[in-house]
Each structure stands twice: as structure tokens, then as C-alpha cells.
Amino acid sequence: MTDLDTFDVIVVGGGPAGATAANDLARMGHHVLLLDRGHRIKPCGGAIPPRAIKDFAIPGECLVARITSARMVAPSGKEVDMPIDGGFVGMVDRATFDEWLRNRAADSGAERRKGKFEKYWRDEKGRAVITYKTADGEHVSVAAKAVIGADGANSEVAKQALPDVKKVPLVYAYHEIVKTPVGGLTNYDPTRCDVYYQGKLSPDFYAWIFPHGDTVSIGTGTMIKGFDMRQAVADLRKHVGLDEEHAETLRWEGSPIPLKPLKRWDNGRDVVLAGDASGVVAPASGEGIYYALLGGRLAAEAAAEFLKTADARALATARKRFMKEHGKVFWVLELMQHFWYRNDKRRERFVNICQDKDVQRLTWQSYMHKELVRSNPVAHARIFFKDLAHLLGLVRT
Structure with a gap:
């Protein structure tokens, strides 16, 4: 076991939370491994607020569109426009945005590896050990003083390191990325997000049309198993003139999304969660990118304090700080959705x-x-x- 590659921190998951945590820790001078399984793009509308752009130094080239209004569509078809007075919401495409975040972490000094997480355990020296499987089928183990689990809503790190933490409700999201057709559409505005509150498109959440410049994200979400999300998206595309006949489908993705923070994010020893793994997607709105970025940063700061003091209680500060700042908002949004x-x-x-x-x-x-x-x-x-x-x-x- 003495020949294991050893890091200060292993970050499992290369989405916004994991990539941000790896970047921050590397910039602090820590030896960091960013482990990402690759070939996975989360279904996401792609909206990020100005605060995210500012706090996490997101450059303009990462934005594929700037949104200046939203349109809310009622079950009756009634449309209500909500203009943004003097501001905008940035839009990103997760296929390129997440990779930019991972590359930034690598440029800061984090080591990137591709592999599927398999096991968390501790060796005879008391070190945290992660075993992952490479694309070639090789099983590799690496050790660290701390682990950040940022591997999504169904986090395997959380299941193994925090098995007693109760699961949170999940919304299942599905979207299709389609090519924006050349020529005007009467019911489409490339600077406006459309949100459909119609039971036929989503019985308990909402459906959306979010512009991404040359492409459009069209999707829906629901907690109800058996609801045909593909058909709902097909119906919505047809309604706005972006069906297969008029707009090429470039890719499609589906994934569960948590809508409530977990009661605990750390195992009291050497693991702390971040992003979807910790449940930080806003109820009602489904917004997750900003909260993932923030969760990654807070997990990194908690891990850095743990490395400095060897006091595992530092890992719990990530959740405490997040809930102090955003817990009330999440509570209100949960009531609103309910x-x-x-x-x-x-x-x-x-x-x-x-x-x-x-x-x-x-x-x-x-x-x-x-x-x-x-x-x-x-x-x-x-x-x-x-x-x-x-x-x-x-x-x-």
C-alpha cells in the first residue's frame, strides 16, 4: 500500500461543484486530484446569475446568450412577460462550460484523471482511499487526507461514506438541445427564457425553452415516475415551431436533480459533499449552477481548514455556512413549489x-x-x- 499515489484532496466529480473545489484548492497550493468519469452532460437550462459571473470569475466567452426577460406561460396559454430592468442572466451550454471549469482547475495545478468511482475505504494507515475504474478496465486506487464528493444526485461517495443520511426528493429532468433555425420564429426570442407551468408538460414542476445562442435547450422535469417527458418535450417543440421538421436535434440528456439539501454533508472524518451530491438545487426554480459553484467553494474551504488543523469538525462548516446564507430561500421556494x-x-x-x-x-x-x-x-x-x-x-x- 505504500506505493499509492497520495494527494491532499481527491475531488470526485467534475461538474461545477467539483471543478470549482479542485480549482480553489489547487490555487491554495494543495495537491489535488480531480476525478471525473467523463462523457456525461447534465440536462440543464444553463442559467447563471450575475453574482455567479462575478464571484467565480466566469469570462464572457463562456456565455452563449444573455437573457433580458422571462415569459411565464399559464395552463390557459396566458403569457406574462417579466423583463429584467438594467441587467441580464447569462446562459451557458454545460457541454462546454463544465469542460472550461475542469480545464481551469488543471491550469491552476489540479491533476485531472478520467475514471468511474467505485469504492471509498480507509487503509491501515488511516488514509482515505478511492478506487476507480479507467476506460481500459483497470482498477486504480489513490489515497488522500480528504475527499470531496461532487458526483451528482445519486452520489456513490455519499452512499458509501454517509450511508445513514436520509435521501432527498428528486426531480427527473430531460431536455433536448436543438439547433436554432435560421429565420425568425413568431413565438421565440433569443433573449428570453420561456417557462411553461402546464400540467400536460409537467404535472408537478415546469417545462422550459432556454436560448443558447446557436442552440436551444427545451426540457421538462417531474417527480412523477411514468410521466412521458420525451413526449412532453416533443409537444412543446411542435407548439413553438422547433420540432424535428424545423430544428435539428443535436443531443439529449436526462438525469435526477435533488431539490432539498441533505441534513449532513460530511462523515465526521474525511469526506464532505458538494453540488447535487449535497442536494443544493433550488426548489421551485430548479436553479443549480450558482449553488453548485458556491457549494464547491465552501467544501474546498472546509477541506483546507481540515488539512490545516486536522480537526474533522471543520468539514461540517461547508453546510453550516451554506444554510446560513441560503437556507431561508430554499425553505421559501420549497413551500412555493409545494x-x-x-x-x-x-x-x-x-x-x-x-x-x-x-x-x-x-x-x-x-x-x-x-x-x-x-x-x-x-x-x-x-x-x-x-x-x-x-x-x-x-x-x-
């Missing part, structure tokens, strides 16, 4: 609320800056009473 997405009657009222200018302004401010807006208490009060009126059915849709 109530408003339950049936089409409520979805109709939800879209109707989105017409309100106070709701629009505060929604965009909170989304873009990733914090609850406290600067306008009068507006919050107005929204509370308007929302209450909708909940009680006192407002006609």
Missing part, C-alpha cells in the same frame, strides 16, 4: 401573480444577487397581501 405547482388551477394563479411589478422587481433582484431583498419593506408588505389574496382566491385570474 403549493403553487400542485394543479393547473393554482399554476394559473401563480402566473397571474407574476404580472405584479413589485413581484417582478424583487424576484429579479433576489435571483441576480442571491440574497433576500430587504431594502424595500413597503414593497414586501404589498406582495404579502397580494399573495394572500391569491391564496384565498380573492383575485380573478
Whole structure:
């Protein structure tokens, strides 16, 4: 066992969380292995807020589109536009964006390897050991002082290192990346995200059309097994004139997405989770890229403190810090999804609320800056009473 390659930290998973953690740790001077199985692209609308662009130094060339408004579509077909006043939402294509993040980590000094994680264990020296399988079928073991599990919603690292942590609810997402056709479409705007709150397209979540410059992400999500997501996407594509006859399908992806942070992210010894593995995708909105980037950074900082002090309690600070900053937002969004997405009657009222200018302004401010807006208490009060009126059915849709 003495000939094992040994690292300060092994990061399992090369998505936004894992790549960010590896990059940050390498920049701190630590010896880092970034292990990614490769050939996997997560289904994702690709939206990142300005705060993510700023906090994680995302260059303009990573953005394939800049969104300046959103359109909410009710079950009745009613459309409500929500313009972004003086700002934009960046759009990325995960096929190229994730690879850019991994390359950045490598440029910072992290060692990249491709392989499928198989086993987490500890050797006779008390070291954490990861065994992975290469594309050639070789089984390789490497050791480290700490491990960051960033290997997705069905994290194998979490299953083995934190087997007693209760699983969280999952939404199953599916999307198709299609080529944007040359020529204008009457119901498509390359600077607008369209979100469909219609039970026929998603019985308990939503469907989407998100522009990616030369391509478009068209997808849906649901927690209900057996719902035909492929057919829902086909119906949506036909509705907007982006069906197979008019727009070439370049690729398609499907994957589970968690919608609630796990109760614990570390094993109290040498493992901490990040990204989807820790459950940090926002309920109701399904937003995950910013929270994955942040989760990766917090896991890296927790691991760095553990390396410095040898105190395993440092690993728990990743979750504590995340929940302190975003726990309330996740709680509110979970309540919102539970109530408003339950049936089409409520979805109709939800879209109707989105017409309100106070709701629009505060929604965009909170989304873009990733914090609850406290600067306008009068507006919050107005929204509370308007929302209450909708909940009680006192407002006609």
C-alpha cells in the first residue's frame, strides 16, 4: 500500500461543484486530484446569475446568450412577460462550460484523471482511499487526507461514506438541445427564457425553452415516475415551431436533480459533499449552477481548514455556512413549489401573480444577487397581501 499515489484532496466529480473545489484548492497550493468519469452532460437550462459571473470569475466567452426577460406561460396559454430592468442572466451550454471549469482547475495545478468511482475505504494507515475504474478496465486506487464528493444526485461517495443520511426528493429532468433555425420564429426570442407551468408538460414542476445562442435547450422535469417527458418535450417543440421538421436535434440528456439539501454533508472524518451530491438545487426554480459553484467553494474551504488543523469538525462548516446564507430561500421556494405547482388551477394563479411589478422587481433582484431583498419593506408588505389574496382566491385570474 505504500506505493499509492497520495494527494491532499481527491475531488470526485467534475461538474461545477467539483471543478470549482479542485480549482480553489489547487490555487491554495494543495495537491489535488480531480476525478471525473467523463462523457456525461447534465440536462440543464444553463442559467447563471450575475453574482455567479462575478464571484467565480466566469469570462464572457463562456456565455452563449444573455437573457433580458422571462415569459411565464399559464395552463390557459396566458403569457406574462417579466423583463429584467438594467441587467441580464447569462446562459451557458454545460457541454462546454463544465469542460472550461475542469480545464481551469488543471491550469491552476489540479491533476485531472478520467475514471468511474467505485469504492471509498480507509487503509491501515488511516488514509482515505478511492478506487476507480479507467476506460481500459483497470482498477486504480489513490489515497488522500480528504475527499470531496461532487458526483451528482445519486452520489456513490455519499452512499458509501454517509450511508445513514436520509435521501432527498428528486426531480427527473430531460431536455433536448436543438439547433436554432435560421429565420425568425413568431413565438421565440433569443433573449428570453420561456417557462411553461402546464400540467400536460409537467404535472408537478415546469417545462422550459432556454436560448443558447446557436442552440436551444427545451426540457421538462417531474417527480412523477411514468410521466412521458420525451413526449412532453416533443409537444412543446411542435407548439413553438422547433420540432424535428424545423430544428435539428443535436443531443439529449436526462438525469435526477435533488431539490432539498441533505441534513449532513460530511462523515465526521474525511469526506464532505458538494453540488447535487449535497442536494443544493433550488426548489421551485430548479436553479443549480450558482449553488453548485458556491457549494464547491465552501467544501474546498472546509477541506483546507481540515488539512490545516486536522480537526474533522471543520468539514461540517461547508453546510453550516451554506444554510446560513441560503437556507431561508430554499425553505421559501420549497413551500412555493409545494403549493403553487400542485394543479393547473393554482399554476394559473401563480402566473397571474407574476404580472405584479413589485413581484417582478424583487424576484429579479433576489435571483441576480442571491440574497433576500430587504431594502424595500413597503414593497414586501404589498406582495404579502397580494399573495394572500391569491391564496384565498380573492383575485380573478
